[in-house]
Amino acid sequence: MYNVKMRVILVIAFCIGIVFSGRSVKAEEFDYQQAYKDYQYNYSLYSRLHDEYRLSRARYLQYKTLVSEDEAKKATLAMLEARDDTIRTYLTALRLRVMENPGLSDSEKESVFGRIDPEVKYYEEHKEKLSSAGSLKDFSKDSDKAKEQYKFSTENVFYNSLVNISVGNTAYKRKQTEEVISNLRSKITEIKSAGDKDVSVIDGFFVEIDNKLARSRDKEIAAVDVMIKSEKSTKNKVDYYNEAVGSVQQSYLYLKESVSYLKEIVRLIKTK
Amino acid sequence: MNGNNINQQVTENNNPVVNQTFKTKVIYVFQPVINKLKSVWLKIPERLRKVLCIVSIVFAVLLFLMIILSIVLKSRGKVPVEVKPTPVVSFEPPPSGEVITNPSRYATDPGVLKIEEDLRNLEKELDSLQVNEVNLLPPRLDFDINFDK
Numbered sequence: 331m332y333n334v335k336m337r338v339i340l341v342i343a344f345c346i347g348i349v350f351s352g353r354s355v356k357a358e359e360f361d362y363q364q365a366y367k368d369y370q371y372n373y374s375l376y377s378r379l380h381d382e383y384r385l386s387r388a389r390y391l392q393y394k395t396l397v398s399e400d401e402a403k404k405a406t407l408a409m410l411e412a413r414d415d416t417i418r419t420y421l422t423a424l425r426l427r428v429m430e431n432p433g434l435s436d437s438e439k440e441s442v443f444g445r446i447d448p449e450v451k452y453y454e455e456h457k458e459k460l461s462s463a464g465s466l467k468d469f470s471k472d473s474d475k476a477k478e479q480y481k482f483s484t485e486n487v488f489y490n491s492l493v494n495i496s497v498g499n500t501a502y503k504r505k506q507t508e509e510v511i512s513n514l515r516s517k518i519t520e521i522k523s524a525g526d527k528d529v530s531v532i533d534g535f536f537v538e539i540d541n542k543l544a545r546s547r548d549k550e551i552a553a554v555d556v557m558i559k560s561e562k563s564t565k566n567k568v569d570y571y572n573e574a575v576g577s578v579q580q581s582y583l584y585l586k587e588s589v590s591y592l593k594e595i596v597r598l599i600k601t602k
Numbered sequence: 603m604n605g606n607n608i609n610q611q612v613t614e615n616n617n618p619v620v621n622q623t624f625k626t627k628v629i630y631v632f633q634p635v636i637n638k639l640k641s642v643w644l645k646i647p648e649r650l651r652k653v654l655c656i657v658s659i660v661f662a663v664l665l666f667l668m669i670i671l672s673i674v675l676k677s678r679g680k681v682p683v684e685v686k687p688t689p690v691v692s693f694e695p696p697p698s699g700e701v702i703t704n705p706s707r708y709a710t711d712p713g714v715l716k717i718e719e720d721l722r723n724l725e726k727e728l729d730s731l732q733v734n735e736v737n738l739l740p741p742r743l744d745f746d747i748n749f750d751k
Contacts, residue, residue: 410747423738474745474747499732500731503728575733575734582733586728589724
């Protein structure tokens with residue numbers, strides 16, 4: 331009897347364990363919001379450690395003692411590690427933003443991931459090597475390596491990903507607009523076949539809408555082209571990014587205009 | 603001095619006379635009723651009379667307590683007051699935001715209304731769309747790490 335009771339208790343405990351373990355797995359799902367919080371935490375930590383680095387650097391340059399050098403080494407190591415973590419978590423946040431973007435195709439997403447993932451790996455490895463530095467000069471050299479990587483690769487990946495996210499946002503809305511257009515065209519065909527309403531004027535509106543959507547698409551392509559151009563250039567990346575985002579903004583305005591035309595068509599259908 | 607005494611006597615004697623007449627009048631009016639009630643009361647068996655006395659005393663005590671309780675509640679302001687909201691008259695515009703004065707037979711068509719609803723939602727989403735990710739701009743990082751003056 332005692333054994334039976336024990337078995338029942340064990341089975342119940344096992345079931346409860348399974349239920350709670352399932353919940354904990356679900357709670358640990360890593361999405362964009364989580365990644366963004368992670369990045370924010372690392373960035374604020376970096377800012378604090380950077381202040382400490384500047385302070386210890388100033389002390390070292392003033393006193394040049396062994397103690398101040400030791401303190402400067404510790405502060406520089408902590409700051410450089412935090413800098414690598416900030417870049418890594420920022421890249422992860424970008425990756426998840428791209429992943430959750432419904433406007434980008436799988437191949438477009440894979441293309442972005444193919445650029446983000448090696449960067450993440452680079453900063454992970456860079457961070458691992460930092461602790462082996464023996465002097466302040468070594469830290470300087472390690473930092474310069476990261477600087478080169480950032481300037482010629484990472485920064486491009488940052489802005490390229492951001493432009494892709496923006497393009498994905500408008501592309502998704504255009505897709506939704508095209509669905510509405512398709513439904514509206516079917517309805518107009520139905521009205522035409524019923525022959526109880528003159529809808530000939532509406533065809534002209536559709537020509538305009540198609541033109542607007544084509545222009546919207548062109549502006550998105552132009553934004554991507556700007557980013558390709560920026561990677562070959564040594565000029566400031568922010569300027570290129572702003573130009574690309576401006577192009578996406580124009581794409582968005584064309585979308586809004588096409589929606590206005592669609593509303594006008596609906597108004598015409600509803601009026602005698 | 604004598605005059606004062608006379609006045610006092612007059613005033614002292616006046617009131618009892620008035621009271622007496624009022625009392626006699628009251629007795630005159632209620633005496634038959636009292637007599638009748640007395641006779642009825644005496645006719646009731648003594649045990650029942652006792653029971654009636656007890657019941658009436660209990661009833662009086664309860665009534666007294668209820669009066670006290672209502673006074674206390676009123677003074678504390680705990681008497682619940684039913685609050686009725688002021689009726690609000692709202693005039694909602696038509697969903698499309700425009701009034702069609704000469705509607706066609708498609709003005710109430712479910713397919714057309716569905717498209718109109720989809721368009722309205724799409725327009726709302728477009729209005730709230732953030733083209734560039736302002737919250738996700740790259741961090742400002744210091745790459746000039748050196749220990750030269």
